[in-house]
Amino acid sequence: MTGHDRPRAPPPPGTKNDDSWVDSVREHLSVPHNWIAPAAAAALTLGALTFYQSYLRRIPGTNHIAPSFFRRRSLFGKVTSVGDGDGFHMFHTPGGRLAGWGWLRRVPKDRKQLKGRTISIRIAGVDAPEGAHFGRPAQPFAAEALAYLESYLLHKRVRAYIYKRDQYERVVATAYVRKPPFFFPRKDVGMEMLKRGLAVTYEGKTGAEFGGAKMEARYRDAEAVAKKKGRGLWGVATAAGGKKQEIESPMEYKKRMKGLEGGQVMGERGGKV
Numbered sequence: 001m002t003g004h005d006r007p008r009a010p011p012p013p014g015t016k017n018d019d020s021w022v023d024s025v026r027e028h029l030s031v032p033h034n035w036i037a038p039a040a041a042a043a044l045t046l047g048a049l050t051f052y053q054s055y056l057r058r059i060p061g062t063n064h065i066a067p068s069f070f071r072r073r074s075l076f077g078k079v080t081s082v083g084d085g086d087g088f089h090m091f092h093t094p095g096g097r098l099a100g101w102g103w104l105r106r107v108p109k110d111r112k113q114l115k116g117r118t119i120s121i122r123i124a125g126v127d128a129p130e131g132a133h134f135g136r137p138a139q140p141f142a143a144e145a146l147a148y149l150e151s152y153l154l155h156k157r158v159r160a161y162i163y164k165r166d167q168y169e170r171v172v173a174t175a176y177v178r179k180p181p182f183f184f185p186r187k188d189v190g191m192e193m194l195k196r197g198l199a200v201t202y203e204g205k206t207g208a209e210f211g212g213a214k215m216e217a218r219y220r221d222a223e224a225v226a227k228k229k230g231r232g233l234w235g236v237a238t239a240a241g242g243k244k245q246e247i248e249s250p251m252e253y254k255k256r257m258k259g260l261e262g263g264q265v266m267g268e269r270g271g272k273v
Contacts, residue, residue, distance in 0.1 A: 056099060060090045060117045062169050065162070075173075078107045079153045080114055085128025086190075087170065088153055089118040090160065092219040094137065119158055120242060122170040125219050126190040126199040126209035129233060134238030137258050141233040145198040153177060153189065163209050174211045194222040197232020203251040234253045 050193050058066055059075065077090040078101075091114065093101040099215035101107070131146060153175075160173040175189040191201035201216075201223050202208050210216035227234045233247055249258070 002036040002227065003007045031096055056094050056188075058094055059119065062119055062165060062171055065119075065165075065171065070162055073219075074159050075119065075171075076157065076159050077119070078157050079117055079155060080107070080109075082146065082150045082154055083120075084131055085142060085149055086123045086126050088121050088123075088175075089114075090121055090158060091118050093157070096157070119160075120168075120170040121175060122166055122168075123190045123193070124163060124172045124174050124194050125202050125208075125215065127202045128193065128199040129252055130250050139248065139253055140236055141198060144232070145193065148196065148198055149193070152192065158189070159186070161211065163211060166207070172209045174215070191219065191222055194219055195226055195231070197234045200233075200249050203249060237247070 006128060056116070075090070075092055076094065076096055080091050081089050081090045091107045093099070093107065095101065097103065099105070108117070128145040128149075129142035130136070131142040132138035134135040134197075156177050160171070161176075161178045162171050162173045164172050166172050176186040177189060178186045190199070194201065201219050202210070226232065236245060236247055
């Protein structure tokens with residue numbers, strides 16, 4: 001057998017000399033059920049994964065919140081502790097009861113089990129009286145504000161509309177809760193604090209967050225009404241004569257304490273010299 005008589009190897013698929021492979025692919029795709037089902041399955045899988053990542057994935061802490069969530073997403077969870085009059089810790093329970101929370105999946109109760117698994121929330125737009133810590137005395141109505149927030153939120157389910165992280169790695173958010181016997185409309189926690197005179201509107205010139213201009217206006221109106229009616233901390237009176245006195249806001253209190261502590265440090269340094 002000469003070289004001219006030997007059978008030639010078939011050219012690789014896709015070459016100009018062999019269109020059979022391309023033709024077979026075209027024939028296969030020309031039948032709708034050959035590609036519609038796989039494409040639909042892929043799209044469904046991708047959609048389910050995206051939905052899970054956005055709405056059903058449990059977020060264990062502040063640092064796990066994606067930047068894209070702020071001002072676009074809300075977090076639903078159960079309050080596990082209240083630290084002060086304007087902040088609390090929440091165990092994220094995405095999907096709520098529909099996702100099994102409360103009957104198939106349980107929120108831990110032990111502090112050791114909760115450690116590193118909750119989100120610290122700072123209530124937006126309000127500032128409650130400062131409690132006693134770091135050797136500083138408590139402000140008037142600090143204990144009342146803390147007691148009220150504990151009774152109002154502890155072990156309750158809340159919806160937090162998140163805005164940003166603050167310098168203490170807390171999530172600044174507007175928190176809502178539904179209270180029995182009427183679960184509608186839901187209650188704005190910050191607004192309820194202001195109505196009762198257990199907090200003032202946040203005074204910081206930089207970094208203040210209310211959740212928008214309309215929310216800020218509503219908060220300031222609620223504060224004005226509470227102040228006019230002498231509710232809570234606005235009803236503080238002097239021992240002599242019973243005349244109302246100007247209160248010291250939490251922001252003013254913190255500035256005064258820092259000034260006193262700074263002066264004390266300078267005095268100690270001067271004494272050592």
